Amino acid sequence: MSDLLLVVAAALIDGDGRVLVQQRPPGKPMAGLWEFPGGKVEPDEVPEAALVRELEEELGIFFDGQALTPLTFASESLGDRHLILMLYTLRGWEGVPEPRHATALRWVRPAELRALAMPPADQPFIAVLEALT
Numbered sequence: 078m079s080d081l082l083l084v085v086a087a088a089l090i091d092g093d094g095r096v097l098v099q100q101r102p103p104g105k106p107m108a109g110l111w112e113f114p115g116g117k118v119e120p121d122e123v124p125e126a127a128l129v130r131e132l133e134e135e136l137g138i139f140f141d142g143q144a145l146t147p148l149t150f151a152s153e154s155l156g157d158r159h160l161i162l163m164l165y166t167l168r169g170w171e172g173v174p175e176p177r178h179a180t181a182l183r184w185v186r187p188a189e190l191r192a193l194a195m196p197p198a199d200q201p202f203i204a205v206l207e208a209l210t
Contacts (some may be wrong), residue, residue, distance in 0.1 A: 079114040082158045086115030086199075087167045088148065088206055089138075089174065095186055096206060098193065099135070099179035111183070111193040113164060113202070122161055132170075135178045140170040149205045153199040160195075162198045165208070 089097040098111040116131035118124055125142035132138050145165040153160045178184045184192070187206035195203075 080158045082155065082160045083118040083124070084115060084162045085124045085165065086113035086162060087116055087128055087132060087145065087165050088113055088117065089167050089170065090209075091184060095184040096190070097136075098175055098183055098185060098190070098195075099176060100181045100183070102178065102180045105118060106163040107196050109180075109194065111190075111195050112160070112199050114179075125165075128165060132167075136172075136174040136182075138166060138170040138174055139175055144169050148209075149202060151201055153198045161199055164202050164205075 091097075097114065099114050101108050103109070103110060103112050108208070114132055114135050115128055118127040118137070122130075125145050128145060129140065129142045132140070140150070145167055148164045148166050150164065151162040173184055178204075186204060187209070190203045190206070
């Protein structure tokens with residue numbers, strides 16, 4: 078059996094129904110692709126706590142983990158590992174998102190995500206987000 082890689086991500090949704098994506102920096106796997114902010118769940122960490130920690134580190138925003146709404150997930154083989162990517166929505170936070178670990182941030186309508194180069198695991202999330210609007 079392959080090792081499970083648990084990753085959490087958030088679709089931050091603003092008052093206009095746009096979602097936030099960030100561009101992966103040079104030197105990282107899948108550099109230049111657009112993704113939902115988030116990161117790995119550490120051992121003995123629940124997914125919501127991981128997302129609170131990751132979004133503070135990556136974007137400089139703060140929120141209560143109870144503000145997260147589970148939306149969907151993706152399951153994908155990565156060779157000797159298997160990715161489980163859990164997507165949550167977040168509609169309220171404190172602070173202005175800034176690209177601390179990304180090349181750029183962009184607010185887009187869900188349909189506009191189709192024009193962006195995204196990692197394979199993120200692509201199925203587009204239709205789910207379009208259905209929310």
